[in-house]
Amino acid sequence: MKKLLNNVDQVVEDMLNGMAAAHSTYLRRLQNTTVLVRKQSPVNGKVGIVSGGGSGHEPAHGGFVGKGMLDAAVAGEVFTSPTPDQVFEAIKAVDGGKGVLLVIKNYTGDVMNFEMAAEMAEAEGINVQQVVVNDDVAVEDSSFTSGRRGIAGTVFVHKIAGAAAESGADLDEVKETAEKVIHHVKSMGMSLSPCIVPAAGTPGFELAENEMEIGTGIHGEPGVERTSILSSKETARLLFDKVQDDLHLQKGDRAAVLINGLGSTPLMEQYVFTSDVKEILDEHGIETADVIVGEWMTSLEMAGISLTLLKLTPDLEEKLFAEADTPAMKRFAK
Amino acid sequence: MKKLLNNVDQVVEDMLNGMAAAHSTYLRRLQNTTVLVRKQSPVNGKVGIVSGGGSGHEPAHGGFVGKGMLDAAVAGEVFTSPTPDQVFEAIKAVDGGKGVLLVIKNYTGDVMNFEMAAEMAEAEGINVQQVVVNDDVAVEDSSFTSGRRGIAGTVFVHKIAGAAAESGADLDEVKETAEKVIHHVKSMGMSLSPCIVPAAGTPGFELAENEMEIGTGIHGEPGVERTSILSSKETARLLFDKVQDDLHLQKGDRAAVLINGLGSTPLMEQYVFTSDVKEILDEHGIETADVIVGEWMTSLEMAGISLTLLKLTPDLEEKLFAEADTPAMKRFAK
Numbered sequence: 075m076k077k078l079l080n081n082v083d084q085v086v087e088d089m090l091n092g093m094a095a096a097h098s099t100y101l102r103r104l105q106n107t108t109v110l111v112r113k114q115s116p117v118n119g120k121v122g123i124v125s126g127g128g129s130g131h132e133p134a135h136g137g138f139v140g141k142g143m144l145d146a147a148v149a150g151e152v153f154t155s156p157t158p159d160q161v162f163e164a165i166k167a168v169d170g171g172k173g174v175l176l177v178i179k180n181y182t183g184d185v186m187n188f189e190m191a192a193e194m195a196e197a198e199g200i201n202v203q204q205v206v207v208n209d210d211v212a213v214e215d216s217s218f219t220s221g222r223r224g225i226a227g228t229v230f231v232h233k234i235a236g237a238a239a240e241s242g243a244d245l246d247e248v249k250e251t252a253e254k255v256i257h258h259v260k261s262m263g264m265s266l267s268p269c270i271v272p273a274a275g276t277p278g279f280e281l282a283e284n285e286m287e288i289g290t291g292i293h294g295e296p297g298v299e300r301t302s303i304l305s306s307k308e309t310a311r312l313l314f315d316k317v318q319d320d321l322h323l324q325k326g327d328r329a330a331v332l333i334n335g336l337g338s339t340p341l342m343e344q345y346v347f348t349s350d351v352k353e354i355l356d357e358h359g360i361e362t363a364d365v366i367v368g369e370w371m372t373s374l375e376m377a378g379i380s381l382t383l384l385k386l387t388p389d390l391e392e393k394l395f396a397e398a399d400t401p402a403m404k405r406f407a408k
Numbered sequence: 409m410k411k412l413l414n415n416v417d418q419v420v421e422d423m424l425n426g427m428a429a430a431h432s433t434y435l436r437r438l439q440n441t442t443v444l445v446r447k448q449s450p451v452n453g454k455v456g457i458v459s460g461g462g463s464g465h466e467p468a469h470g471g472f473v474g475k476g477m478l479d480a481a482v483a484g485e486v487f488t489s490p491t492p493d494q495v496f497e498a499i500k501a502v503d504g505g506k507g508v509l510l511v512i513k514n515y516t517g518d519v520m521n522f523e524m525a526a527e528m529a530e531a532e533g534i535n536v537q538q539v540v541v542n543d544d545v546a547v548e549d550s551s552f553t554s555g556r557r558g559i560a561g562t563v564f565v566h567k568i569a570g571a572a573a574e575s576g577a578d579l580d581e582v583k584e585t586a587e588k589v590i591h592h593v594k595s596m597g598m599s600l601s602p603c604i605v606p607a608a609g610t611p612g613f614e615l616a617e618n619e620m621e622i623g624t625g626i627h628g629e630p631g632v633e634r635t636s637i638l639s640s641k642e643t644a645r646l647l648f649d650k651v652q653d654d655l656h657l658q659k660g661d662r663a664a665v666l667i668n669g670l671g672s673t674p675l676m677e678q679y680v681f682t683s684d685v686k687e688i689l690d691e692h693g694i695e696t697a698d699v700i701v702g703e704w705m706t707s708l709e710m711a712g713i714s715l716t717l718l719k720l721t722p723d724l725e726e727k728l729f730a731e732a733d734t735p736a737m738k739r740f741a742k
Binding site for chain 1: 410411412413414419422423424425426427429430431463464466467471486600601603617620637639640641643667671672673674675676677678679680681682683684686699700701703706708709711713737
């Protein structure tokens with residue numbers, strides 16, 4: 075295992091300190107927790123939004139803490155759900171009196187622990203609602219999941235629900251907005267090589283030199299098939315078709331596209347893939363309101379990519395483009 | 409070689425099409441060239457800024473084409489200088505009557521080809537100046553370089569010279585600003601694993617399972633030493649010391665910091681390293697005006713990181729934070 079670390083048992087701790095040090099104008103770490111919250115928390119009179127999950131998916135979720143997205147991100151150990159008490163600390167810290175929405179990726183541990191935290195918060199009189207993101211169309215049920223997994227489409231939920239909260243919507247409205255995004259967003263990924271959880275020290279799965287896997291999860295969960303390595307064009311067609319089976323985009327529909335690198339796939343390859351995806355969308359007469367290319371929901375150093383399509387309605391599009399400012403969007407800005 | 413591609417000989421072509429397709433509100437590709445220019449080019453009455461070099465360093469340089477940074481990026485084949493005629497096309501396309509500045513990374517081929525293009529442009533009556541970035545303190549002279557190599561510090565040159573040009577400065581002033589940044593910016597990197605140029609199909613160098621290399625260039629050029637794998641703390645100390653030897657930051661100085669992932673090093677590890685760098689800067693009483701973490705000047709899928717420090721003066725800091733909008737900064741924005 076070749077990693078730039080100090081201590082495998084301290085990697086999440088060290089990472090959180092690095093995020094807090096680099097992005098101190100955006101966020102701070104709640105003492106003695108694995109929670110990053112907006113620097114000024116809570117925001118009074120605004121619905122708070124809390125997300126999180128296992129670490130190893132950076133910039134998700136700490137990179138999305140800031141204006142127009144998340145109020146808090148709770149980090150678990152690598153690929154491990156955060157505990158209920160950590161989520162509870164996050165909820166308490168960001169409740170500005172209008173309640174808190176939890177955005178949970180659909181993994182059994184996450185759902186259980188976030189729900190337990192919600193109960194703890196309700197017992198203290200905080201109004202908490204939750205949504206579960208399950209955008210991965212690859213498989214039903216998986217290693218750590220009952221139903222479909224939540225992957226990169228979660229970023230659109232953060233962004234659009236975040237815009238709703240920022241505009242002053244109440245908890246029910248923010249939840250409805252998040253659910254509308256979840257209904258309209260579908261994703262699927264593929265991998266060319268596995269990743270290594272630091273504490274494990276060995277790859278989570280293996281792929282032969284001429285093999286790729288279609289539909290791999292972001293923790294290396296099995297996908298739908300292993301095949302000899304396909305071209306970018308073939309891969310784009312395959313992922314698009316599977317996503318489209320669920321999303322039923324029509325000619326003239328507007329979509330936002332997220333081409334998400336899983337870790338070690340160079341931006342060069344991501345753009346080659348983007349070109350192929352765009353060609354398919356053009357063939358179908360689907361208009362792209364936005365095409366985002368880069369690393370948003372990673373799997374450590376896994377090689378691979380995922381395709382996310384969000385079917386837009388005018389209200390979703392407006393919120394997608396609403397102002398937001400978070401570390402993952404930080405670019406030469408105070 | 410496991411890559412998501414269609415044809416190794418078409419990879420730059422396909423990538424440029426993907427960038428143009430994804431970022432059509434920012435830029436366009438000049439027909440029959442490997443040049444990406446701002447969508448509205450030239451910008452009349454503004455100094456044009458042209459950069460570029462071999463491909464494989466994405467988002468550099470196409471991702472920096474846009475308001476407040478570059479007017480054009482010229483792409484060569486992977487790790488290969490663009491030809492003079494391509495650079496010449498870029499210069500012609502972005503000259504808005506106030507002349508053009510070329511920002512060249514210090515590699516022999518780049519310097520030669522950009523200079524030849526400058527001569528071609530001068531012959532057509534376009535005023536062209538150039539600066540050569542040589543921020544890599546690792547080694548004097550290298551495989552493809554006489555003197556020091558240009559690496560991630562180039563991004564600060566783009567940003568700050570870009571701000572000067574945007575504010576209406578004339579060609580001499582923009583050049584002076586760029587030279588001031590070059591004088592104040594130093595970098596050094598390290599690698600844990602090599603990368604594979606698609607057309608070659610095999611790694612450019614080899615590192616044993618327990619080895620890392622200090623001072624590797626962004627094309628895999630040899631660094632200063634190979635060592636058993638150091639901790640992040642040790643690596644941070646080593647890179648900082650070498651950069652500081654040249655930069656002589658004093659207590660109370662303000663600096664901008666760029667922690668740059670080379671390709672397959674997870675953001676998790678980049679943030680661990682960030683935490684260690686920040687600790688060293690704090691020890692020295694150096695104030696950080698900005699800490700940027702992520703992939704800005706990559707080497708395909710090389711594992712590794714570079715540290716760049718820019719010593720700030722008030723005028724540089726103002727330009728660093730001036731508004732800019734380019735695809736590499738694109739985040740849910742029209």
